[in-house]
Amino acid sequence: MEKTVEIGGLSFCVLGSSSSGNCTLVTDGITTILMDAGLPVKYTASRVLELTDREEISGIFISHEHSDHTRNLFPLAKRYRAPVYLSPPVSWYLGEKDGVTVVEIRDGAAVTVGGLKVTPFIVPHDAIDPFGFIIEGKGGSMGLVTDLGGVDERITELLRDREGLVIESNHDDEMLQNGRYPTYLKRRIMDEKGHLSNNQCKALLTNIVGPRTRDIVLVHLSEENNDPLLAIETSLEAIRSSGYGPELHVSYPQNPTELYRLYR
Numbered sequence: 001m002e003k004t005v006e007i008g009g010l011s012f013c014v015l016g017s018s019s020s021g022n023c024t025l026v027t028d029g030i031t032t033i034l035m036d037a038g039l040p041v042k043y044t045a046s047r048v049l050e051l052t053d054r055e056e057i058s059g060i061f062i063s064h065e066h067s068d069h070t071r072n073l074f075p076l077a078k079r080y081r082a083p084v085y086l087s088p089p090v091s092w093y094l095g096e097k098d099g100v101t102v103v104e105i106r107d108g109a110a111v112t113v114g115g116l117k118v119t120p121f122i123v124p125h126d127a128i129d130p131f132g133f134i135i136e137g138k139g140g141s142m143g144l145v146t147d148l149g150g151v152d153e154r155i156t157e158l159l160r161d162r163e164g165l166v167i168e169s170n171h172d173d174e175m176l177q178n179g180r181y182p183t184y185l186k187r188r189i190m191d192e193k194g195h196l197s198n199n200q201c202k203a204l205l206t207n208i209v210g211p212r213t214r215d216i217v218l219v220h221l222s223e224e225n226n227d228p229l230l231a232i233e234t235s236l237e238a239i240r241s242s243g244y245g246p247e248l249h250v251s252y253p254q255n256p257t258e259l260y261r262l263y264r
Contacts (some may be wrong), residue, residue, distance in 0.1 A: 007264035010116075010137035012164055014233050015047050016040055017219035018253035022146055024166060027052055030138040031114025033059045034082075034244075035133060035144055037073040039254060044076060047256055059113045061085040061105070061120075063146060064127035065093045074100055085111060085118070087129040121158055123148040126193045134158055139263025142166065143208075146220050149194040151171070151204050161210025163262035165246075169218040169235060170195035171225040180226050195220065198234040205238035213246040215260040221250065 015023040017218035024049065029032055032052050034044070037060050057080035063069055074097045077084050083101040086094070091102050105111055110119040115138060120131040125147045132145035132155065142164030145155070159165065176186055176197075189195050196204070202216065209216070216239075218231050228250045235248055249257055 009046060009261055010135070010140040010142065010163070011259050011261045012135075012142060013047070013051055013259045013264075014166060014217050014219060014251040014257045015044060016254040016256065017146065017251040018221065019068055020218065020253055021071065024144060026116065026135050026137075026142070028115045028217070031058045031116050032056060032060060033113055033116060033118070033135075034076070035061050035135075036063055036069040036146070037076050037243065038068040038071045041065040041072050041075045043254055045079065051256075053261055056080065056158060057082040059083050059085055059103075061118060061133060063132070063144075064125060064130040065090045066127060066147070069146075070094060077101075079202065087120070087131065089128045093128055105131075121155070123155060124150050124152075124193045125195075126188065126191070132158075134162070140164065140212075140214075142262060148196055150192045150196075151200070155205050156204065159204070159208045161208065161212050163212050163214045164260060165205075165208070165213065165216045166219055167204065167216065168196040168220045169198050169226070169250075170220050171200035171222045172198050172201060172227065172230050172234075173197050175227070175230075176222075176225040181224070189225075195222075198226065198231050201231070202234045202238045205235055206241060209239060209242040209244055211244055211248060213217060213244060214262055215247050215249065217249045217251055217257055217260075219251045220258055221252075223253070 024035040117136040140163035143159040144166040
C-alpha cells in the first residue's frame with residue numbers, strides 16, 4: 001500500500017469489510033478518522049501507522065450497533081484517546097466506558113473533525129439507528145453505505161457524483177436463494193431493511209456515478225452468497241452505461257484496499 005505523502009487531500013482505504021468486521025480509514029494527511037471499528041485492534045493499528053505514518057486517530061464514527069461494526073470500538077478509542085461519534089440510541093445500547101468520550105450525532109447534522117466534515121444520514125437496515133455517511137475534505141468528498149436494504153431518493157441524491165463511493169454489494173440473488181441459509185435468514189437479508197444485492201448495487205450506481213466519480217469500492221460481500229468477480233461484473237454494467245470512467249474495486253475481510261486519493 002502507498003502511504004499518505006501529500007497533506008490536505010481527501011483519501012480513503014477500506015481496511016476490511018465482511019460480516020465478521022468492517023472498518024474504513026479516511027484521512028486528509030493531517031486528520032484521520034475511522035468509520036466503524038469491527039476489525040482487530042492490532043490489525044487496525046498497524047494499518048493506521050502504515051497508511052498515515054502516525055499513531056493518531058481524531059475520531060471514530062459508528063454506522064450502527066451490530067458487532068461487525070463495533071466489536072473493537074472501545075479498545076480502539078482508548079488506544080488513540082479518540083472521541084466516539086454515535087447516535088443517541090446506539091450510545092445507550094453500547095453503554096458507557098470509562099475514559100471514552102462520546103459525541104452524539106444525528107441524521108443530517110454535520111460534524112467537523114479537523115479538516116473533515118462528516119454528515120450522517122439514516123438508511124434502511126435492521127438496526128437501532130443505522131447511518132450512512134458523507135465525508136467531505138479538501139479536494140473531494142465520498143459517500144459510505146455499508147449496510148442497507150434499499151435506497152430512496154434522498155440517499156440517491158446524497159451519494160450522487162461523489163469522488164469516492166463505498167457501497168454495499170452483499171449478495172447475488174440466485175446464490176442466496178439456492179444457498180444453504182435457512183428461509184428466515186434469506187428473507188431477512190432480502191428484506192427492505194436487510195442488505196443490498198449485486199443487482200440493487202448496480203441500480204444505485206446507475207443513478208449516482210457522475211463525471212467527478214473516481215473510485216468505487218464494493219463492500220460487505222457475503223462469503224457464502226456472493227463472489228467478488230460476480231459483484232464486480234454486475235457493477236461494471238452500471239459504470240459502462242454511465243459513460244464515465246471511475247475505477248471499481250472490491251473489499252475483502254482483513255485485507256486492505258489501496259489508499260485511494262480523491263483529489264486532483
